[in-house]
Amino acid sequence: xxxxxxxxxxxxxxxxxxxxxxxxxxxxxxxxxxxxxxxxxxxxxxxxxxxxxxxxxxxxxxxxxxxxxxxxxxxxxxxxxxxxxxxxxxxxxxxxxxxxxxxxxxxxxxxxxxxxxxxxxxxxxxxxxxxxxxxxxxxxxxxxxxxxxxxxxxxxxxxxxxxxxxxxxxxxxxxxxxxxxxxxxxxxxxxxxxxxxxxxxxxxxxxxxxxxxxxxxxxxxxxxxxxxxxxxxxxxxxxxxxxxxxxxxxxxxxxxxxxxxxxxxxxxxxxxxxxxxxxxxxxxxxxxxxxxxxxxxx
Amino acid sequence: xxxxxxxxxxxxxxxxxxxxxxxxxxxxxxxxxxxxxxxxxxxxxxxxxxxxxxxxxxxxxxxxxxxxxxxxxxxxxxxxxxxxxxxxxxxxxxxxxxxxxxxxxxxxxxxxxxxxxxxxxxxxxxxxxxxxxxxxxxxxxxxxxxxxxxxxxxxxxxxxxxxxxxxxxxxxxxxxxxxxxxxxxxxxxxxxxxxxxxxxxxxxxxxxxxxxxxxxxxxxxxxxxxxxxxxxxxxxxxxxxxxxxxxxxxxxxxxxxxxxxxxxxxxxxxxxxxxxxxxxxxxxxxxxxxxxxxxxxxxxxxxxxxxx
Numbered sequence: 001x002x003x004x005x006x007x008x009x010x011x012x013x014x015x016x017x018x019x020x021x022x023x024x025x026x027x028x029x030x031x032x033x034x035x036x037x038x039x040x041x042x043x044x045x046x047x048x049x050x051x052x053x054x055x056x057x058x059x060x061x062x063x064x065x066x067x068x069x070x071x072x073x074x075x076x077x078x079x080x081x082x083x084x085x086x087x088x089x090x091x092x093x094x095x096x097x098x099x100x101x102x103x104x105x106x107x108x109x110x111x112x113x114x115x116x117x118x119x120x121x122x123x124x125x126x127x128x129x130x131x132x133x134x135x136x137x138x139x140x141x142x143x144x145x146x147x148x149x150x151x152x153x154x155x156x157x158x159x160x161x162x163x164x165x166x167x168x169x170x171x172x173x174x175x176x177x178x179x180x181x182x183x184x185x186x187x188x189x190x191x192x193x194x195x196x197x198x199x200x201x202x203x204x205x206x207x208x209x210x211x212x213x214x215x216x217x218x219x220x221x222x223x224x225x226x227x228x229x230x231x232x233x234x235x236x237x238x239x240x241x242x243x244x245x246x247x248x249x250x251x252x253x254x255x256x257x258x259x260x261x262x263x264x265x266x267x268x269x270x271x272x273x274x275x276x277x278x279x280x281x282x283x284x285x286x287x288x289x290x291x292x293x294x295x296x297x298x
Numbered sequence: 299x300x301x302x303x304x305x306x307x308x309x310x311x312x313x314x315x316x317x318x319x320x321x322x323x324x325x326x327x328x329x330x331x332x333x334x335x336x337x338x339x340x341x342x343x344x345x346x347x348x349x350x351x352x353x354x355x356x357x358x359x360x361x362x363x364x365x366x367x368x369x370x371x372x373x374x375x376x377x378x379x380x381x382x383x384x385x386x387x388x389x390x391x392x393x394x395x396x397x398x399x400x401x402x403x404x405x406x407x408x409x410x411x412x413x414x415x416x417x418x419x420x421x422x423x424x425x426x427x428x429x430x431x432x433x434x435x436x437x438x439x440x441x442x443x444x445x446x447x448x449x450x451x452x453x454x455x456x457x458x459x460x461x462x463x464x465x466x467x468x469x470x471x472x473x474x475x476x477x478x479x480x481x482x483x484x485x486x487x488x489x490x491x492x493x494x495x496x497x498x499x500x501x502x503x504x505x506x507x508x509x510x511x512x513x514x515x516x517x518x519x520x521x522x523x524x525x526x527x528x529x530x531x532x533x534x535x536x537x538x539x540x541x542x543x544x545x546x547x548x549x550x551x552x553x554x555x556x557x558x559x560x561x562x563x564x565x566x567x568x569x570x571x572x573x574x575x576x577x578x579x580x581x582x583x584x585x586x587x588x589x590x591x592x593x594x595x596x597x598x599x600x601x602x603x604x605x606x
Contacts (some may be wrong), residue, residue, distance in 0.1 A: 032406055039401070040415045046477065049441055050430050064444040105498070112326035120312075121319025134334060138537055138585055140561055140578040145340035146333065151351060168329025176326065176450070195311070201318050216528055230423040232540050237566065251425045252544060262433045269426035276421045284414055291481065292488035 028223065054078070054267035061263055081268035082256070089243070090250035094229060097162055097246060101228045102221050105164030105175060109220060110213075112169055112207050113179030116207055118191060131173045139233075146236065161238045166224075175220045178293055182216040183209055219290040222283055247272045344575035351569045362576035373577075375552060376560040379468060383556065384535035387472045391531055392499050392524060394479040398485035399520075400512065413487065416480035428544035431474040435460040446594060459547050464553040471554060482527040489523040490516060521599040529592050533585055 019027070053061065055073040081087070115121065115127055150161045169176065186209065194204050210217070234250045239245055245253070251272050258264045280287060307545040320327070345362055347355035366373045398416055402409050419427070433438050443457045450457050493516065501511050539558040542548055547563075548555035557577070564574040 013450050029406060032401070032404060033408075036401060036406075036408075039398075040412055043416055043419065043477070046430055046434060049434065053433060062439055064439050065441060108325035108329065112323045115319050115322035115326075119315050119319040119322060121323070124319060124323075127323070130330070131326070134330070136533060136585070136589060137338070138533070138578065138581050140537070140558060140574075141341055141582050142334060142337035144565055144575050144578060145337035145344060147565065148340075148344075148351065148571060149337070150347075151555070163301075165329065165333045167325060169334055170327035170329055170333050201315070201322070205322070226421060230421075230425075232423070232425050232544075234484045236543075248423055248425045251423070251429070251515070255425075255429055255544070262436070265429050266433065269423075269429045273422045273426045278421065280418070280421045281414075288413070288417070288484055288488075291484045 020217050046200050048269060050266045053262055054264075054270055056263050058261065058263060077263050077267040078271065080264055081271060083266075084264075085250055085254050085257070087247075087250070087271070090245055090247045093244055094246040094248075097159065097235075098225055098228045100163045100225045101166045104163065104168075105172050105220060105224045106217060108167055108169040109172050109175040109179055110205075110210060110217070113176045113183055114201075114209060116176065117180040117183035118204075118209075119201065131176060135173045143237070150238070156238070157240050159239065159244055172220075172224075172228075175223070178219070178290070179213065181293075182213040186212055215286065215289075218283070219286045222279065222286055223290060225279065229276060341575040341578055344572055345579050346576075347572045349571045351571065355572065358572070362573045363580075365574055366573065366580070372552070372555065372560055376557045379553065379555060380536055380538065382468050382559040383472060383538050384532060386469070387475050388528065388531040388535055390472065390476060391479050391482065392527060394476050394485055395482035395527065396517075396520070396524065398483040399490060400479060400516070402483070403490045403516070404488055413484065415479075416483055418480070419477045420481040424540045425544055427474075427477075428541050431477075432461070432545050435470055435474070436463055460555075462550060464549075464551040467546055467550060467553045471538075471545065473542075482523075482531075485523045485527060486520055489520050489556050493519050525592070525595070525599050529589055532588050532592065536581060536585055 050068055054077055055075065056067065056070040057074055060067045060070055108284050116124060146161070150156050155161050165171070171184055189206060191204050195206060230248065235246045239249060254268045255265055344355055346357055346359055348358050349355035362480040367397065402412055434442050437443055437457060437459045442460070446457070458466060460468045497515050498511055501515060506514065537558050538556050539562060542556055542559055546554045546561050561574050561577045561581070564570045
């Protein structure tokens with residue numbers, strides 16, 4: 001854009017009326033905004049249609065685009081979604097899995113990230129590469145023997161296969177990597193002076209490292225929440241007892257029960273996704289930074 | 299005396315650090331062996347056995363592999379379905395993600411807001427997402443066919459059946475996957491904004507237009523994140539399962555019966571652990587080979603600050 005003023009010769013050939021730089025930018029920005037607004041509308045439309053569908057009557061559903069908005073919003077669709085299935089049970093199951101997974105992930109990732117970042121021990125660098133490589137392995141390769149193992153120690157039909165691995169760094173290679181970078185960023189002098197003052201590594205870890213890496217810990221908590229809340233495959237395989245079902249499994253069961261009743265299905269789906277949307281809106285910055293980290297430093 | 303004492307306490311500290319290293323890493327190390335390495339080796343062994351969760355695995359050599367490759371009428375179709383999915387969804391996802399990022403990489407007001415909106419579909423549970431698109435693509439009452447109705451009339455054709463049509467079902471699932479292209483967009487955008495402004499300034503002085511700046515500066519300098527998303531897309535694409543499980547049940551006519559779906563059925567319904575393990579290792583091998591191939595493209599990746 002800057003170039004135009006520097007090439008007056010070329011500009012004389014153009015037949016467009018001469019526009020000032022400011023006007024040109026205004027036009028360019030308006031076009032860009034127009035494109036972005038229409039694209040956003042396109043991306044947001046499914047959410048809008050989901051909500052209006054959830055508030056329609058079955059008769060209105062069949063009339064498609066003739067009825068954009070329901071004549072009277074059918075709020076009871078949401079009540080049906082909550083009362084026709086044990087919604088509270090599914091919700092508390094999901095919350096139980098989510099909170100224990102977060103606890104386990106924070107426990108295992110912080111400790112091992114400290115070992116990778118601040119301690120030197122034989123094999124550390126090799127294990128670090130192994131850890132990065134585990135991100136590439138399809139889950140199916142370890143799924144079957146794990147399933148057999150859990151069957152043999154009597155864990156099938158319990159929630160343990162979906163909780164215990166988190167306490168041992170299961171599926172959290174990326175988080176360890178993220179935390180390691182954070183820990184490495186903390187000046188060496190800080191830890192060294194603490195050692196001089198007689199503090200052990202556990203004290204340093206607990207009193208210096210963890211408080212200083214709160215943003216990373218929040219990011220890990222949020223990502224684990226999203227993953228476990230939304231996970232379908234793990235619960236599908238391990239939670240055979242309906243009393244242990246999570247919202248994701250409950251939603252699927254709801255689909256089978258009310259197949260064709262998209263008004264009810266959309267109401268239930270909205271309720272399931274609402275917490276993730278709210279948390280995302282409240283903590284977008286942490287999310288965006290975390291995702292950015294995967295792509296650029298990873 | 300003093301220095302000697304300090305020396306020895308330092309070595310003691312070093313020795314202690316070695317021990318502590320293992321202590322701190324122990325949760326992950328134990329996990330690596332118990333939930334990682336052991337199952338991996340076990341599944342490798344199982345792939346040469348026949349085992350249905352009763353009794354003990356019986357060694358049968360390469361039989362599982364031989365049957366899968368030559369005597370199984372679902373193995374190749376499921377692999378083909380998966381390849382089709384990967385080959386279309388990965389490039390399309392890249393293009394849409396990059397296009398969105400390029401649009402947002404302008405000093406325009408509200409960029410953060412648009413970024414949030416485009417990312418939003420990524421936080422939706424995959425079950426909820428599948429139900430939503432089941433409704434949008436619903437052939438008779440779904441909004442997509444309603445909107446396309448004038449086009450159908452104009453061309454005098456039958457409305458498309460989307461996921462109910464075996465020829466279109468895979469494509470339908472790929473199209474709906476583009477809704478989540480905002481996830482990679484975030485990564486591209488972050489990398490674009492790391493590109494030094496001076497490069498663009500210098501290009502402007504040399505008379506480059508916006509298109510040239512995009513193709514000669516922005517895109518080349520984005521190759522690391524394009525590369526990252528490409529590899530992750532391939533790995534993820536080969537594991538496609540849940541959307542088909544919820545939306546189509548693998549149909550119609552097994553057109554969305556993907557590799558991971560077949561593996562799941564073998565494992566959970568047939569309890570055919572040997573054959574399922576063989577499939578898992580074939581999947582690992584394919585992923586590995588494709589990743590290696592992709593890594594050989596690494597020399598086209600341009601890392602800022604590394605050029606000499």
